[in-house]
Amino acid sequence: MRWASAPSPRHQLVLFPTSLDESIPANHPLRQLDVLLDSIDWTSWENNYSNEHCGQPAIHPKFMSGCILYGLLKGIRSSRKLEDACCNRIDFMWFVENRKIDHATFAKFRQQHGDAIKDLFRQVNQAALKLRQSGFIELATDGTKIRANASRQKIYTEEFFSSRLDELDRKFSEAMKELEETDVIENPELATKEEIYRKLNSINREKQLCQNALKKAEELSQKRKRKAGAFAKPGKTSLTDSDSQLMPNKEGGFAPNYTPAVTVDKESGLILYADIVEGHAEADCVVPAMKEITANYCKKPVNVSMDSHVASGENLLQLEKDGINTFTKLRNQTSEIAKRPDLSEPVKKEDWDKLPKAGGKRPQLHRSAFIYDEKNDCYWCPAGKQLKPEKKNAKAWMGSNKSKSIALYICKSCSECEFKDTCMPRKKTKRGRTITRDEYENCREKVLQRMDTQEGKEIYKRRMHIVETIFGYLKGVLGIRQFLYRGMEKVKNEWSWMCLAYNVRKIIYSGQPV
Ligand code: SF4
Known part of the structure; x- marks a missing residue:
């Protein structure tokens, strides 16, 4: 050989x-x-650097x-x-x-x-x-989950943190007593002053972590109570990084995670906006992203596509006001079966079973079976009856001290309707079938019209490719599956560095001279 x-x-x-x-x-x-x-x-x-000439x-x-x-x-x-x-x-x-x-x-x-x-x-x-x-013709926005630098074993409820804080207080008092004793008598069997100071410092550090985590766990519990009432499960927080949140992992199971979000330009492939949001609140960064992009690059985005859970009514309204076209998949689309040339005519009897339904064991007709008539400001039910507005500008609370204005559209002909049991089997009140229309419904309808076109469908289809490629590169190629730093501010900085590195790569590997 x-x-x-x-x-x-x-x-x-x-x-x-x-x-x-x-x-x-x-x-x-x-x-x-x-x-x-x-x-x-x-x-x-x-x-940021000091001008003093020392060191x-x-x-x-x-x-x-x-x-x-x-x-x-x-x-x-x-x-x-x-x-x-x-x-x-x-x-x-x-x-x-x-x-x-x-x-x-x-x-x-x-x-x-x-x-x-x-x-x-x-x-x-x-x-x-x-x-x-690039004219910022097409932007796409999305978020992902990246693990926090915290163990999934150290996640506790507020009850644990309260009892741990009591225990730490007790340990602190004991260490102080020990310190006093070493001051009075010198006993080689007792711990030295340095050892006790180290112990006190470590207790103080843990106390600080517990206090932060307790505060977060209380906030989380309150949020859950507002949503689910008295039966809500208590909030859990990580002791090591209380700013992270317990969320499902992409790889399966639950772990403390952060939610990084990006807005990407399709033409240049650059990340134009990068941020970390709390929990699942990706919707909160859509409008700030558009404002920051417009201010930083002096160009207003034309079209932006996003996931349905990010497309909150507030976001759609604000983007519409700013003249930015939104492309997203909304759930409340009008049923094709319910569409008919004359809305005062009922849906054919044989088609009633095909109308969309929602609910658990006793499902009722979904609101998408009701068609809004903008000219007469009313809804038409599948039986060809009108639901007229009864209450306008009523307030509905959405949680987190936010409210929205709603109008109630009520049908007066339900008592004689032969489809009553299909339409509202759960209804026990005398009031007829009610449809709620909030202040964002007009924007949703505009988005739905846009999504009905071929161009709308193509733009929405491209969204996944534009954003997910970036997440795939950062996680798969650069190996970013966990943050190194702890705490929201530091993690935000780390994410900015990662996104900046991605943009830099786009320039230096492009082959074009800078
Ligand atoms: S129950 Fe009332 S709303 Fe429902 S289909 Fe009959 S008339 Fe229309």
Whole structure:
């Protein structure tokens, strides 16, 4: 058997390139990153540094940011691994010009510049948009779940946190007594003062965690009580990271998670907005995203597609007011069977079984079987009877101190109707079948009309591809399945770095000169 010989045996003299620059090929993407970061205005970052000349001179944010972004693209996330790469990897050494950067400096840098990173995000996107002209014709927005840096075993109810706090108080008093005793008599069998101080510090740290988690668990329980009443289950929170929430995992089971959300431009493929929302509240970031995008890039989005659970009435109304076309799948679509040329004519008897129904054991006709007549401001039921508005501008509470204005449309002909048992089998009151119409229904109908067109269907179909590709790349290729930091603010910063790295990749691997 013949084996390949080593090109350079260990004792043989070899000639390495005489400068770092010679080691990096002219078309290396890192050179593109260097040019891109040179074009950034770093004033907002530089203002965060103190001008006092004490200690070691600071390392410029260009090198720190570049290392973090390039590291993310190469699957290097931890600060210690970045420190190691800056000492041993020729590409990192070239980029930082052989500076030695400590892991603590990387860790601090990532957490400290929350506002400045938004500015960098905007500037990088503006540079990318110069390369790829985009009119923001089609945006897509969505969220995903990424695990928090917290154990799924350390999730407790408020009852646990209260009893743990009592126990910690007791332990604290005992440690204080011990400290007093060591002050009076010197006994080698007792713990030393340093040991007791360490114990007190650890108790205080745990107390702080418990207090934060207790507050969150109480808030969660109250929310659940408002929704489900007295039988609601108590809220559970993670002791390690109380800002995360117990949610179903993409891989199965439950764990503390965060919900990152993004808004992406279809034409350029860039992430234009990135944020972390609390729990499942992805709907809360749709309108702020559109406002931020319009302000940052001086262009108003034309079309935006989103998941149905994000398309709340408030979002649809606001986007309609802002002149942005929404594309989403709404549940309350009008039944095709209920549609007929003359609404005062009843639906054919043989078609009644095909009308949509909703409810448990005794389902009643779904509201999509009732057709709204805008001209006469009434609903037409499948029996060809009118439901006229009885109460207008009534208030309905939606939870979280929010309310919406509703109108009740009531049918007066139900008592003589032969389909009464199919239409409302559960109804025991004398009032006829009632349909509630809220203030957002007009917007929903506009969206439904838009979704009825071929263009609407295609735009909505593309949504999944636009956004899910990004989540797939971040999770599958860059290996981002869990956050490294704990706490909402730090996790938001970490997510911004990840999304920025994705955008940077789009530029430096595009092959176009920056
Ligand atoms: S019960 Fe009333 S609302 Fe229902 S189909 Fe009959 S008339 Fe119409």
